[in-house]
Amino acid sequence: MTDLICRKSMMRCQTPGMCSPHGGCQDPVTQQLRAENKWLRNQIPSTEMVWCACGDGYPVNSYGAGFMDANNGVCANCDAANGGVEPGLDTPDELKALRKDAERYRWFRNQHWDGSAICAVVDPKQSTKLGAYCPSEKLLDEAIDAALTMSKEASHG
Numbered sequence: 001m002t003d004l005i006c007r008k009s010m011m012r013c014q015t016p017g018m019c020s021p022h023g024g025c026q027d028p029v030t031q032q033l034r035a036e037n038k039w040l041r042n043q044i045p046s047t048e049m050v051w052c053a054c055g056d057g058y059p060v061n062s063y064g065a066g067f068m069d070a071n072n073g074v075c076a077n078c079d080a081a082n083g084g085v086e087p088g089l090d091t092p093d094e095l096k097a098l099r100k101d102a103e104r105y106r107w108f109r110n111q112h113w114d115g116s117a118i119c120a121v122v123d124p125k126q127s128t129k130l131g132a133y134c135p136s137e138k139l140l141d142e143a144i145d146a147a148l149t150m151s152k153e154a155s156h157g
Helices: 028-043 063-070 092-109 137-156
Strands: 049-051 057-059
Touching: 049 063, 057 063, 092 137
Parallel strands: none
Antiparallel strands: 049 057
């Protein structure tokens, strides 16, 4: 006769058939097979998916799903994992400043020399005259912001 293992104490059952409050006694071979089946089920790719707010999805029993579980439902690939901040940036304010710079650049690159107040000049030492106003850095940002605001008002007004 094989010894039965109590599910609660995980020791040899002293009272076979009397352990119903603990879920009953189990044969060690059955217990080993159940553990092996559970392990094998976790190795099979799952058809169920766990979805992140960024749109990335991972099978339930994958590393990605485990990462999300450990990180409040956020995957490793999205900005949400960094509190909305891109890697390498310390604050959302830095990200906001980069977005503003990108908006300025997109607007600036669409300007033409013959129809705008601001344009780019290649080889300025040869192309501009002494005394021409050529803003840079903060002054250029301010000039672009003012021109951008005027163009937005003109298109809405």
